[in-house]
Amino acid sequence: MKKILLLAAMAFTAFAQDAMAQAAIKFDKETINVGSFTEDKPQTCTFEFTNTGNKPLVIQQAFSSCGCTVPKYTEEPIAPGQKGKVTVTYNGKGKTPGKFKKPITVRSNATNSMVRIFIEGTMTGNKKQ
Secondary structure, eight states: OHHHHHHHHHHHHHHHHHHHOOOOEEESOSEEEEEEEETTSOEEEEEEEEEOSSSOBOEEEEEESSTTEEEEEOOSOBOTTOEEEEEEEEOOTTSOOEEEEEEEEEEESSSSOEEEEEEEEEEEOOOOO
């Protein structure tokens, strides 16, 4: 009887530890300022992140609030302790010049399953010749 209880306790402990194991995403920077640029020069920046959890991290989706901001992300699973990236391109052609701050939402299987990162800067109009 003691052996059965001991085996059951060991199995429960292993199951509980596995259930608590999860991926976690930690971005090096949550905001990148691309500075000042003219509307005919789209700006691209890269957000790096680390899987600080103990299970593989999978990015399920990355999206922005408008079509002028396009994210691309590491699609393969990121092992614990490894890095991945989200590359964001802002194309303001035809948009009103001025300061901007665009959110990108990153969804994953991490404990913090939804994280917002931001690209910001100042876009100026093209100079007329």
